[in-house]
Amino acid sequence: xxxxxxxxxxxxxxxxxxxxxxxxxxxxxxNYNQSQSEIWVNSSNILTGSIYEQYNNFTSFxxxxxxxxxxxxxxxxxxxxxxxxxxKARQQDSIVASNFEFIPALIVSNSxxxxxxxxxxxxxxxxxxxxxxxxISSDGVIGVVLHTSExxxxxxxxxxxxxxxxxxIKRTGTLGDVTWRGKNPAIVExxxxxxxxxxxxxxxxxxxxxxxxFPKGQKIGLIENVSDNPRTGYxxxxxxxxxxxxxxxxxxVVKNIIFDKIKEFEKVSANE
Amino acid sequence: MxxxxxxxILRFILILLFQVLVCKxxxxxQGSFQYFHVLxxxxxxxxxxxxxxxxYVLLSAFALGIMVDVFYDSLGIHASASVFLAYARSYILKIxxxxxxxxxxxxxxxxxxxxxxxxxxxxxxxxxxxxYFSMDAxxxxxxxxxVLNTLFSFILSVSLILIYQVIFRSRT
Numbered sequence: 001x002x003x004x005x006x007x008x009x010x011x012x013x014x015x016x017x018x019x020x021x022x023x024x025x026x027x028x029x030x031n032y033n034q035s036q037s038e039i040w041v042n043s044s045n046i047l048t049g050s051i052y053e054q055y056n057n058f059t060s061f062x063x064x065x066x067x068x069x070x071x072x073x074x075x076x077x078x079x080x081x082x083x084x085x086x087x088k089a090r091q092q093d094s095i096v097a098s099n100f101e102f103i104p105a106l107i108v109s110n111s112x113x114x115x116x117x118x119x120x121x122x123x124x125x126x127x128x129x130x131x132x133x134x135x136i137s138s139d140g141v142i143g144v145v146l147h148t149s150e151x152x153x154x155x156x157x158x159x160x161x162x163x164x165x166x167x168x169i170k171r172t173g174t175l176g177d178v179t180w181r182g183k184n185p186a187i188v189e190x191x192x193x194x195x196x197x198x199x200x201x202x203x204x205x206x207x208x209x210x211x212x213x214f215p216k217g218q219k220i221g222l223i224e225n226v227s228d229n230p231r232t233g234y235x236x237x238x239x240x241x242x243x244x245x246x247x248x249x250x251x252x253v254v255k256n257i258i259f260d261k262i263k264e265f266e267k268v269s270a271n272e
Numbered sequence: 273m274x275x276x277x278x279x280x281i282l283r284f285i286l287i288l289l290f291q292v293l294v295c296k297x298x299x300x301x302q303g304s305f306q307y308f309h310v311l312x313x314x315x316x317x318x319x320x321x322x323x324x325x326x327x328y329v330l331l332s333a334f335a336l337g338i339m340v341d342v343f344y345d346s347l348g349i350h351a352s353a354s355v356f357l358a359y360a361r362s363y364i365l366k367i368x369x370x371x372x373x374x375x376x377x378x379x380x381x382x383x384x385x386x387x388x389x390x391x392x393x394x395x396x397x398x399x400x401x402x403x404y405f406s407m408d409a410x411x412x413x414x415x416x417x418x419v420l421n422t423l424f425s426f427i428l429s430v431s432l433i434l435i436y437q438v439i440f441r442s443r444t
Binding site: 015017018021025036 | 334337349358
C-alpha cells in the first residue's frame with residue numbers, strides 16, 4: 001500500500017508539486033491583490049451583472065404598470081412637499097439642502113431569501129457610485145453600497161445580517177441601531193432603545209442623519225411590536241419596513257457631497 | 273558540475289535584478305494603449321539545464337516568481353505564471369527534442385541552434401504571457417485585453433530576450 005503510494009508519488013510527484021504551488025499562488029493572489037480579490041469575492045459584479053441586466057430588460061416590461069403607478073405617487077408626494085411651508089424653510093437651510101445628491105439606479109438583481117441579501121444596481125464607478133454610499137427608494141432605506149465595479153455595484157441590503165443603520169424614533173427622537181435578524185424579510189429590529197422611553201406601537205422609525213451615509217429623516221418603517229428584554233435592559237422592537245424589497249425596481253444612491261470633508265475632519269480631530 | 277550550478281544561480285540572480293531594476297522601468301505605453309509589458313525573467317527558467325529534475329525546476333521557478341512579485345507588488349501573479357511555465361517546459365522540450373536527444377546537456381540550452389531556440393522561446397513565452405495576463409485580469413470577461421496584452425508584450429519581451437541571447441551566447 002505504502003509502496004504503491006510512493007511509486008505514484010515518484011511518478012506524478014512533479015504534477016502534485018505543480019498543482020500545490022499553483023494553489024499557493026492562487027491563495028496569495030486572492031489574499032494580497034485588491035482587484036483580484038474583489039473579482040474573487042464579487043464576481044457577480046462583472047459577469048453576472050451584465051447577464052442580469054439583459055434578463056431584466058425582458059422582465060422589466062412586465063412590471064411597467066406598477067412602476068408607473070409608483071412613480072406617479074412619488075411625483076404627487078414631491079409636489080405636495082414643494083407646496084408645503086416646511087419646504088421653503090428647509091430650502092433656506094442650505095447646509096441640509098445641499099449636502100446630498102441622488103443618483104437614480106435600477107436594480108438588476110435582488111434577493112430576500114438568504115441571510116446575506118445583496119442587490120446589484122446597474123450603475124457603478126463611472127456614474128460616481130462609491131463604496132459606503134447609502135441606497136434609498138421612494139419607500140425608504142434600502143441598504144449600503146458594498147462593492148463597485150465600472151458599471152455595476154453591489155448593495156448590502158437592509159435585509160442582511162451584516163447591515164447596521166443608525167435610526168431614531170421620530171416622535172421621541174431616541175437613537176438606536178436598525179439591524180436584521182434574518183427571519184422575516186418584512187421585519188427589522190431596532191436595538192438599544194432604553195426601557196424608559198415611551199415607545200408606542202405605530203411610531204415611525206427614520207434615519208438619524210448622524211452618519212454620513214443617509215440624510216436625516218429617511219423613512220425606515222413602523223414599530224410593530226415592543227417587548228421588554230430583562231437581560232439587556234433595552235426594548236426588543238420589531239419594525240415593519242416600508243419598502244417591499246422583493247418588488248423593488250427603481251432606487252436612488254445617496255451621494256454625500258461633503259463626505260470627504262467630514263472624513264478629513266474626523267481624521268484631524270482624531271489626531272489631536 | 274559544481275561550476276554549472278554556480279553559473280545557473282548567478283544567472284538567476286542577475287536576470288531577476290535586470291527584470292526588477294531595468295525592465296520594470298521601461299514604459300512604452302501611450303495614453304489608453306497600455307499593452308506593452310517587458311517580461312524578461314522567464315528566460316532564467318528556460319535556460320535551466322535540461323536534465324534538472326522537474327521538482328527543482330518548479331521550486332526555483334516559484335522562488336523566482338515570488339521574488340519578482342515582491343518587487344512588482346503583485347504577490348502570486350508572476351509566481352503562478354512562472355510555475356506554469358516551469359511545468360510546461362518539460363513538455364515543450366519533449367516536443368522540440370532533436371533527433372538523437374539533447375547532446376548539449378552539460379553545456380545548457382543557450383548553445384542550441386538559433387532556429388531551435390527561437391521556436392522554444394516563442395512557444396514558452398506565449399504560454400507564459402497568456403497565463404500571466406489571465407492571472408492579472410483574473411476573469412475571462414477581459415478576454416480581449418488578455419489577448420492584446422499577450423500579443424504586444426510577446427513582441428517586446430521576445431525581441432529583448434533574443435538580443436540577450438545574441439550577446440551572451442557562448443562562442444564556440
